[in-house]
Amino acid sequence: MNIIELSGVSRVFGQGENRVEALLDINLEIRRGDFVAVVGQSGSGKTTLMNTIGCLDPPSGGSCRIDGIETGGLSPRSLARVRGRKVGFVFQRYNLLPALTAMDNVALPAVYAGLSQRARTERAKGLLIRLGLGDKLGSLPHELSGGQQQRVSIARALMNGGDIILADEPTGALDSQSGLLVMGILQGLHREGHTIILVTHDPALAAHAHRAIELRDGRIIGDDRRIPPGGGKGHRNQVEDHVRPLVFYRDQLLEALKMAVQAIMSHKLRSLLTMLGIIIGIASVVAVVALGRGSQEQIMSSISAMGTNTITVYPGSGFGDRNRGRIRTLTVSDSDLLARQSYLDSSTPVTSTSGMLVYGNQSLTASLTGAGEQFFEARGLRMALGRPFTEDDVREVASVVVIDPNTRDKLFPGGDDPLGQTVLFRRQPLLVIGVTSPQNALFGPTDQLSLWSPYTTVMSKITGERYISSIVVRVNDLVSSQVAEKNLTDLLRVKHDGRTDFYTQNTDSIKQTIESTSRTMTLLISSIALISLVVGGIGVMNIMLVSVTERTREIGTRMAIGAKPFNIMEQFLIEAVLLCLIGGLAGIMLSGAVGIAFNRLSSDFIMSFSTASFVLALCCSSFIGIAFGFMPARSASRLNPIEALSYE
Ligand SMILES: Nc1ncnc2c1ncn2[C@@H]1O[C@H](COP(=O)(O)OP(=O)(O)O)[C@@H](O)[C@H]1O
Ligand SMILES: [Mg+2]
Structure with missing residues (x-):
């Protein structure tokens, strides 16, 4: 049975002037278990022939059958498969991977073939021991002599069975002693049934083979059989592998x-x-x-401290309205109307003014905000001291005021109790009933002095103004603020005879x-x-x-x-x-x-x-x-x- 059959094989490199016909019309049959030497001058095509047989390099023409498999037209992947299973290469320069130990080098072909980890190590170890390298299992290639490296590479060639061993000048880089040792190993393998093809230019080595093929300029010019074919035992050496796909990919990944x-x-x-x-x-x-x-x-966190889900209604046509300060369109009755809507929890008019604040011998400029009692909750203002004003205070136009920490520090330094003291704002006496907690200021701390009083007090006792500067509305938690904003806008527009002389701002949309x-x-x-x-x-x-x-x-x-x-x-x-x-x-x-x-x-x-x-x-x-x-x-x-x- 022929393990290798080449008929009419040619291999051409390059084109035009660079065209080299490395192999020409090669017809060759090699029986299983044969020991063939390939001889010829340098450049005669020996290596090309080996590469073709070894499925490294598909022929340009002709048919090449390896163990019955036609290799022409196979994909690189399938070629790799055939090569990995059937062929073991032994190179002149060993070609061991420098970073891997002798063991790992030998075991590598089995990783690609999919042998299990245990079977791999066992077999690699066995092979190395057989080739006399039992004490070099963990050595790196550079720690080994040339002869030892070549023996490692022979072990690697045998790892997957090595039915066909292709040795291209395996002794070319070795001293004669190591060369003889390597030749001895190859002969031993031949006796065990491996098919061996040995490229050499040394007639003495070629003499070991049972058949010598001579190449010149890509053609076979001599085929010399010394021992009748069938001399070798020629049994199969292929390692039976039990590939479990998952293990297969895992091992390759790990490798x-x-x-x-x-x-x-x-x-x-x-x-x-x-x-x-x-x-x-x-x-x-x-x-x-x-x-x-x-x-x-x-x-x-600053915004949520401001109170969630509030809508503020301002007079004017929008932010940046130049007349904003002078526009007077919102009234307390607008706020009252909004307060009656079911989708709003509360509504409070806000009016603001600034003026001179006097206490004792100090007079300072401060801003006073007039608002309803709901304002504190809507704006997220908390009390540090005292209480906010109540519904009763608003109804009764009480002369009370809540001050911020800045004002307290200015007017009552040294920790005097501000509660119960009376301050004058624009000459109007106001009783201090509470101090707010420091606010989580959105744009950094300010040193502005802020005061809060009932809007009724501010409008009737201080400014005499009929219009208000904004309305702060708290939206019912069950209603989306967009819907509330739209309804509120529609409602106010109707009340304002169809004019949109106000605009709204929604904390939700600020947040967004x-x-x-x-x-x-x-x-x-x-x-x-x-x-x-x-x-x-x-x-x-x-x-x-x-x-x-x-x-x-x-x-x-x-x-x-x-x-x-x-x-x-x-x-x-x-x-x-x-x-x-x-x-x-x-x-x-x-x-x-x-x-x-x-x-x-x-x-x-x-x-x-x-x-x-x-x-x-x-x-x-x-x-x-x-x-x-x-x-x-x-x-x-x-x-x-x-x-x-x-x-x-
Ligand atoms: N990859 C390649 N590209 C171009 N020419 C090549 C290539 N490989 C080999 N050759 C040419 O093919 C011929 C045969 O080369 P090779 O098989 O290496 O000869 P040998 O091994 O007998 O010395 C040589 O003339 C060489 O220059
Ligand atoms: Mg060569």
């Missing part, structure tokens, strides 16, 4: 992860510099979002405006920070391209031992994602450190971090890893195995 960690660790400084872009980008995005959240929380403004700001600054993330991503892409180029030979080796394009892609993608993820984590920690420092120093508001932003940052960095690692990873996976292998 890729391990390689990625090794690749990153072997270039620590370079990896760190590459991550820097991601670190800075992620740190700034996370910090900006935290700042935005912190300031928004601050503003929101602030929310959306701060969201917009956060988004804006974040997107600027995102630019640095993109720059970081480009850095990652750059370094991945370098990494792919540096490891071209390694990629070729992996492909030769059965890695599918997907495996190569996965490995580099994981490396890129890992780089970005570590960068993202470092960025989050950096922003956390900045946040702690900031919160120590700032008293106005704090940076407020959320788990969601951390998770988002990690997702974002993974995404950048995938996005920017994809191109290098794909170009790695699309490398031509033979070009990658011969890359210097």
Whole structure:
């Protein structure tokens, strides 16, 4: 039974002037268990023939059957499968992966073939012991001599069975002693039934083989059989694998992860510099979002202190109305009308004025707000001392006043009790009945002096004014403030004979405006920070391209031992994602450190971090890893195995 059948195989490289016919009309049949030497001058096509038989390089023409499988027209993936199962390569320069131990190097083909972890280690260990390397299992290639490395690579070729062993000048780089040892091993394998094809230019070595094929300029010019075919036992050596799909992908993923960690660790400084872009980008995005959240929380708490769900009606046509101060359209009866509406909890007229406030020998300018008793609740004003004025005070036009902490500090320094004292506002005596708590000021603390009295008192005893400056309405909790605002507007318009000589302002909409403004700001600054993330991503892409180029030979080796394009892609993608993820984590920690420092120093508001932003940052960095690692990873996976292998 022929394990290899080539008929009319040709392989042409290049085009036009560079056209090289490396193989021409090769017809060759090799029986299972044969030991074939391929000889010929340099450039005669020996390596090309090996690559064709080894499914590394499909022929340009003709038919190539390996163990009954026609390899022409197979996809790179299927070629990798055939290669991984049937063929073991032994290279002149060993081509061991420098970062892996002897054991891991030997076991690698089985990772790609899907053997379980236990079976893998057992078999790799057995093979190494058999080849006399039992004490070198954990050694790295550079710790081994050339002969030892070549024995490791033979063990690797046998890992998946090695039905066909393709050895391209396996002793070319060895001293004669090690060379003999390696030849001895190959002969032993032949006796066990492996089909061995050995490329050599040394006639003495070729003499060990049972058949010598001579190539010149891509053609077979001699085929010399010394022992009749059928000399070898020719049984199958293929390892029976029990592939469990999940384990298969998990092991390949773990392997890729391990390689990625090794690749990153072997270039620590370079990896760190590459991550820097991601670190800075992620740190700034996370910090900006935290700042935005912190300031928004601050503003929101100020607003909710102002009382929720209130609508204020002002005279005039809107904000920025120049005549606002002079417009007189709102009256107490408007407020009374609103107070009777079921969708409103309360309505209070507000009138404000300013004037001289006198107490003892002090006189100060203060502003006095006249309002109904509901005003305190609607505006979220709390009392630190005494009481607010009541419905009775309003009805009876009581000469009472509530003062703010500023006024108390000015008029009653040294902690005198202001309650029960009488102050003069525009020469009108007012009895102090309460002091408000300091307000959570929205736009920073002011030193304005504010007083509150019943609107009846202010209008009849102080200003003599018939019109009011605004109406503050509390919306029923069960009604949406938009609906209430609309109804109220319609109602007042009817009362004002169809004129809209007033406008409303709704704390809900202020809240929404602030929310959306701060969201917009956060988004804006974040997107600027995102630019640095993109720059970081480009850095990652750059370094991945370098990494792919540096490891071209390694990629070729992996492909030769059965890695599918997907495996190569996965490995580099994981490396890129890992780089970005570590960068993202470092960025989050950096922003956390900045946040702690900031919160120590700032008293106005704090940076407020959320788990969601951390998770988002990690997702974002993974995404950048995938996005920017994809191109290098794909170009790695699309490398031509033979070009990658011969890359210097
Ligand atoms: N990837 C390639 N691209 C272009 N030419 C190639 C390539 N590989 C081999 N060749 C050419 O094909 C011919 C045979 O090469 P090769 O099989 O490596 O010879 P040998 O192994 O016998 O020294 C040479 O002339 C070589 O230059
Ligand atoms: Mg060669």
